[in-house]
Amino acid sequence: MAKAKEHYFDISAKLDMMEMKNAIEQARKELSTRFDFKGIQTSIELNEKAKTLSLTSSSDSKIDALKDILLSKMIKRGLSPKSLDEVKKEGISGGNVKVVYRIVDAIDRDEAKQIVKAIKELKLKVTPAIQGDEIRVSGKKIDDLQQVMAAVKKLDLKAPLVFGNFQ
Secondary structure, eight states, X not given: OOOOOOEEEEEEOOOXXXXXXXXXXXXXXXXXXXXXXXXXXXXXXXXXXXXXXXXXXXXXXXXXXXXXXXXXXXXXXXXXXXXXXXXXXXXXXXXXXXEEXXXXXXXXXXXXXHHHHHHHHTTOSEEEEEETTEEXXXXXXXXXXXXXXXXXXXXXXXXXXXXXXXX
8 A cells, every 4th residue: 555645844044145135235225315314324234154234324213214224125025024133232433323133044943942842732743853953844734734834924933934845
C-alpha cells in the first residue's frame, strides 16, 4: 500500500536585502525633493554586516518623518515594518538625533518555541520542527497546513514571518 505524500512549508523571517536597499534608495530620492527637509542634514545609513540601519536628522519629529518615508517605501516593496527593531536613540553633535535599528531577519529561539507551541495547540495532524532559524511544518493534508499558516499569521510576533517552500 502506498504511503500518503507528506506536504510541508517553512516559516522563516528572511529579509530580501536587495529590496531593502531599493527601499532605502527610494526614500533618499524622496528626501531630496521634500521641501520640509531642504537644508537639513539628514541621512539613512545601512550597515549590512552589522545588520543595522541608522537614521540621522535635526530633531525627533524629522526622524519620525524620515522613518515614515522609509516604512512606506519598504511596504511598497513587500517588506514588513517589523523588520526594523529600534535599538537606541541618541543625541549627536550639532544637536542632531540618531536612531539605530536592528534589522530583524531571523526568528529568535523564544519566538520559534512560541510558534511551535501555538501550532501544537491547534491539535491538527501536523509536525512542527525547529531547523536552525526556521521552522518546518509537515503534514499529510494541505488544508491542515493552510490552517496552521492562518493561525501563525495571527500571532503577535516581533519577527516578520515569511512562508516558503510550500510542497
